[in-house]
Amino acid sequence: MIVEIGHYALVLALALAIVQGVLPLVGALRHDGPLMAMARPAAVLQFLLIGLSFAALTYAYVVSDFSLVNVFENSHSAKPMIYKISGVWGNHEGSMLLWVLILALFGAMVAIFARSMPEDLRALVLAVQSWIAAAFLLFVLFTSNPFARIAVPPLEGRDLNPLLQDPGLAIHPPLLYVGYVGFSITFSFAAAALISGRIDSAWARYVRPWTLIAWIFLTLGIAMGSYWAYYTLGWGGFWFWDPVENASLMPWLAGTALLHSAAVMEKRDALKIWTIFLAILAFSLSLLGTFLVRSGVLTSVHAFATDPQRGVFILIILIAFIGGSLALFALRASALKPGGIFAPVSREGALVLNNLLLTTSCATVFVGTLYPLALEAVTGEKISVGAPFFNLTFGPLFIPIVLAMPIGQMLAWKRGDLLGAAQRLTLAAAIGGVGALALYAMRGGSVVAPLLCGLALYCIVGAFVEVASRIAGRGVPASVMFARARGLPRSSWGTAFAHAGVGLTLFGLAATQWGVERIVTAKVGEPIEVGPYQVVIRSIEPRTGSNYREWVAHSSVLSGGREVAQINPSRRNFAARQTMRTEAGIVTLGLGQIYMNMADQHDGGAVDVRLYWKPYVALIWIGGLVMSLGGLLSLADRRLRIGIAKRAKVRTPVRASPQPAE
Template identity: 65%
Template sequence: MIAESGHYALVLAFGLALVQSTVPLLGARWREYSLMNVARSTAVAQLMFCAASFAALVALHVSSDFSVVNVFENSHSMKPLIYKITGVWGNHEGSMLLWVSILALFGGLVAIFGNNLPTSLRAYVLAVQAWIASAFYLFILTTSNPFLRIANPPIEGQDLNPVLQDIGLAVHPPMLYLGYVGFSISFSFAIAALLEGRIDAAWARWVRPWTLVAWIFLTAGIAMGSYWAYYELGWGGWWFWDPVENASLMPWLAGTALLHSLVVMEKRNALKVWTILLSILAFSLSLLGTFLVRSGVLTSVHAFANDPRRGVFILLILCIFIGGSLSLYVLRASSLKQGGLFAPISREGALVLNNLLLTTACATVFVGTLYPLALEVMTGEKISVGAPFFNLTFGPLFIPLLVALPFGPLLAWKRGDLLGAAQRLMAAGIAAFIVLAVVWAWTLGGSTFAPLAIGLAVFVIAGAVIDIVERIGLLRLPPGIAFQRARGLPRSAWGTMFAHAGVGIALIGIVCETSWNSENIRTMRTGDVTSIAGYQLKLESLTPHQGPNYRETVAKFSVLVGGQVIADMTPSKRNFTTRSATTTEAALLSRGASQLYISLGDIGNDGTIAVRIYHKPLVLLIWFGPVLMAFGGLLSLSDRRLRVGAPKPAKSVRGLQAAE
């Protein structure tokens, strides 16, 4: 009965989405206030039914109802409760239900908190949001129904993919989807602006918080996915330029460019056409990622589906929304009035440069990801585009971006003083040069580019701090006055500082881990000792252990420094009999921002075991940087200007505004 109720709730949500996608549009066309307001009630009701459907699927997994195909194929009665819940979206059908639930959530939030929006604009936005939802409801109901029954239910399930039985599944996909789907609001606002033919600084103020929310979640989701792959796959790597990893990076790059473009539009009422295009591209790239994961065109650890029907359906959705939106953009963009002018050397100019470099980097990743697929379709030839291509093309684009990053906040709007900004960044340049010289001397004979990259990262971090120091007058005013000015500084300014500093911190982690990591691969038996980066590791024991739905061999290592034991590390090798699969559970020991990393290989018949040991200097900075960037986004989101939003129209003009 739960499965049928969940399916019925999903059908009702689909019906409400169809109503929401048509009636408000007619109301906006006929200037009928009551019809436009239908969008709000249907969006909230759609959210309730979709949430009920998702809750039903969770209940089926928790109760281990193996009469449902989705539960049978992805669960096991002995699986821990947390993995029963996360297993709901650890498969194609459940993850698509999560995807559309988040889509309904964003639509419901716009309906609930969009009181300050003009009625016609809100009607258009929620209608476009319902178009997207309707397409995916139809996709789920026709090709990916999570509530299908089995005529003769089995006693036990087939269990979840062992790689997914990790706490990372509870965090990474929901955050990633909140980022992916969050850009649908920016997309809906863009289409609404094209349909109305009206866009201004107030529009940017309305769109910016939603874009910022999506960007925050996508930043955190990508970082969490990177860390999950780092410790779960046992390879010791944190980014593999996997096509599906690239599919999450592309909307992040476009979304970052969109955020900066929205700032220019809000402040100077400029870059209107470009901002609309970025709003469309950010969500279009999110849809592309959905297609890559679920169409079966890729072989990836991320790929869920391998069904041509599903691939064709998603490709059709992709063509309709991307092709339709870009066609509408071509037809209507010329009617949008351009805003204020600005000099090339200005804060607007710096943000435009930022946009150009980010979108070029996004285009580079796009070509490197899709070119092998296009070549295979046209010629049948299979090629692989991997890290060497991306490192040689993507990396150099970020060098000028990082150099320009500290200058932007120090330049004035409309017309800036480049020489003055350079003088104020003198301290950052000196700090970068000192660090560069120290690192170069310390690593004499090593990589030439690593010290330069670290110096550049320090320049970015110091430049972000100097912007705040200049604003509050820390070095030229009494401390009390500087403190008061710091308290009165907009939170968005603090958010910018943390976000920019996070970029530099992540770069330091990337360079140190890539350039100076140590690796020791060997076969060991109980009592053997090996060394790496000043640490001695002794294999104390190999112990079998029975888990809830697996058997594992746990290795105990003592970690010694100078003959003294400082910690124990216990990597393991797990065997899931139901799935006939084996996973490696790496052991991590953090020492400051650096880590020791141990993963196990095959166990020999003679009692030996293959061991892979890494020392990764400052590797944790790779993820601390994005966390700091997301924190900066949260600070910006809490800025009063974004919480208040655009001014509410006076009561006397609301009726006229509704009729426009």
């Protein structure tokens, strides 16, 4: 009964979503209060119903109810509990249910938290969000129903792909989905703005927290996914320019651009058309990602069981929403009143530059991802657009972005002083330059890596120069500086951390050039040099796990003859599915990592191993975390708070020095 209640809840959510998509829209157009007012309770209840449905499916997984096709195909009664639960979204149907759940969650959050919004705008946002939800609910119910039943249930399920039986699966997709789906709400805001004509700086203020939330989660999701690929796929790579990865990178680039142009719109009432366009673009790219993964256009590690019918359905959703919003956009764009004009050398000028570069790099990724697919569809010729293409196109576009980032932070709104900004960045540039020289002297090799590392250092230091200049001063006591630091708007800190995070990631990426790779046939007890360390395999032993048997190479990492860490790569054999999976051994030493992978064993105790020493590689993901922290700080900024922030005691922050930056 629980299962069918969950099924009915999903259908009921569809009915509610359809009504919620129509009545508030009519209400907003007719300025009818009660009709608009129904959007909020409906949005909350819609979320509760889909939540109930998701809970029912989870229950079916937990108790191994194999009368559900979905549970039978993706679960197994002997699977550990955590993988039973994460298995709910480890398959196509369940992950689509999670997708609509998050859609409804964003709708409910707008209904509950966005109190200070004009009623008609909120009603329109919730109505548009509801159309999206209704479209995807239809998709779930009619092409990918997780509640399909089996008349005579089998006694045991087919189990989850061993590659997906990993804690990474429990975290990576939900994070990514919150990011992807989060852009649905900015899309809804954009459509609502176009319908109501409320395209002004207040709109930008309302939409900004939602953009930030989506951006934070997308950043975390991408970083997490890349780390997961790094440690499970077993060849030490973390980014493959795989179309599915690109599909997550594109909305991230568009979302980053949106974040910055919304700041201009909020402060200066300018870039309005562009900001609305970016909001539409970010969600369109999210939808495109969904289409690529689910339609069977791609075959990749990410591709779920594919079905042309599903692809067509998503394509229709894609065309309807993108086409509809662009048509609306074309209708309204000419009627928009132009906002303030501004000088090229100013904060907003810098943000425009940022936008140009980000969207161009987004377009580059778009072409690199879709061109081979289109070519194959038209001529049948298969070409591979891999890392070389992206390194040559994406790289040169990103370097000016990083160069300009600290300068943009230093410029004032309206009228900036480029020379002054450059002067204040002397220190950062000097540190970058010295760092690059020092690294070149230490490591030698190509000049590219030291130069990029120098650029990264400049970016990290430069990110904090502006904040530091507002805190520190000659002869200012430490307590005052601390008070000033606390008093700075959190969004200033957010900007600093997010920009520094970009620098950290860039440093980690540049440092991959100094990596060492060894592919050797090693004997037990024989040390292998890898970078500054030696690795010795102590013994190779069999071990039996819960549903696999494995050979483990117990190894030590030595530095100067002293053991500094142990590393235990293994090769697992999943008998039930007759699949092998290598489990890489990873140790983090400082910011670098030793990555060890075991391949075939030979007679006589020798074994093929692949060893990598990857200096500073951890910075890639630490950078991602720092970027998200920056986003979180921005989100916590008082002036960006969503309307719940009625604290009993509001203290006016003590603000010390120049310009209200954002």
